[in-house]
Amino acid sequence: MASISRGKSNWANASARSKARKAGLIDSTQMRQLLLQEPDAMASSISEMGYRADLDLYATRLSGADLVEAALNHNMDRDLNQVLRFCQGHLGDLVSIYVERYTYQKVKTALRAVRSGVSDEIVSSQVLPEENQANSQWLELVKNSNTLDDAVSALSGTKFGKALSSVEDSNNLMALEDALDRQYYHDATEKLRAGASSHPQLLKYLRTEIDHRNVINLFRALKQGFS
Template identity: 55%
Template sequence: MARASGRSNVYNAAARAKARKASLIDPTRMRQLVQQGPESIGASIGEMGYRSEMDLYASRMSGADAIEAALFHNLDNDLAGVLRFCQGNLKSLVAIYVERFDYEKAKTVLRAVNGGASDEIIETQILPSENPRNTSWLNIVRNTEGLHEAVDSMSGTPWGQTLSKLEGEPSLEDMENALDLQYFSDALKSVKGRNGGPRLLRYLRMEIDHRNVINQLRAIRMEITTEKRQSMVIPGGKIDSGTMRQACQSESDEELIESLRRSGSFDDSGFDEAMADSRRLGSLDPYAELLSHQRHAVLKRFSHLSPVSPFPIIYYIEQKSLEVRNLRLLVRGKAVGLSNEVLEAHMDY
């Protein structure tokens, strides 16, 4: 997370981010997309700001594959554009948030290599070569065999340095946990050292808590040992370490949530309903959606309370990323025949 030099242009950048946010697909139009058939939805998405990327992939891909590739390409372009119009310390603060997408691509590469995906599959479907921001990642894939070589090829990057410190023969899960730990550690240090403001620090700590909660819920289902679960906890959240140690010993969702409620920093609103829905659906989605709504509400409030700050820019980035996730869910769901009711229930507006 290199620090940018020069003066911040907060007024201009915040105004540009708000203008971009105004062009995002609103809930009404998103619901209209849900009602469309799979044969027409691609054309509609293209008209909503994704046409140039969709045209780029149309020559060799079709259907949901082409749309998904275009969505991620568009998001990459958008993130780069936002960073370009930010300057000085503002750019450094926004870059802290944007860098998480690079960490996610590092995970994507590791999963692809670990899963034995061929170079052709990775280049044509997972990290399409048409996207220039995939070039460095594709070079890693083409020149490595197995996780160990992939890690060596990432040397010189923040994620490569993190992975090189792991001892023994770490699993893919160990690597992903290490990347999460490193990202949030670096982000917290950067915010504290760059006058990022208490609200940005508060938001990052909230994200850490949410990541820890989801990880513990998943660990319960996977029957991971207490010791392993404790090693997965990302430090720096608002929930105190003692509460998290107790949470790591929980054997059910009820026990976990009851443990977390002992912390005054845990917002348990909506968890009883999410627990019931999770049990009924056999999925963690209700928890993930609840926590996502909580984060979006906080970001929205902070962007209004601090209109001349990094928050309008970060809020826009999060909303843009959410739009891409919703559209991806929509096109993939339509492709496999999910009902409109199921799709709308899983989309986050």
């Protein structure tokens, strides 16, 4: 999904376009109203808030929470690609670094699907809907992998494979996901420290996010009795 931009940054233009898009998002009042609704009613309400095309794409075979989730994920993937296209130069590099996390999330979703052993039909209809082109690569990974070891082997030679190859037990899903998280944050912070993509503010944000994740993991370990 993410790509590196070239040329001069267009901060003012990109900011104006982003603010215009933000104005179309569901506001806090609407969100509170949605939270009081059942999934089917929520889908109907969201369709009137600018998401009708995305909902219509899945409405013939999904309903309720599954419909809402698929439509909103589809909308987000499309929006991220559009934002990447209108951000240029250094700004484009920064946006690309942040957006790359969603690609890593899709890799983890694919690995979970392989680990769970669900059918290809369920994966392509609910987990990684085939209507969303951003899912195509990961659907192929799931379809061609019977085990996590197969998936790890299929990803060899990619940046994801580099992280996964460091895990001793390739059938340990948690360890694989942790390796992917570590690589994303390592690569992102390295790019932001120096060079053409340096940006102290985004670097500080990611470091804070890392601290939050580490604290959460610590609490989970304590709850499970790990020392």
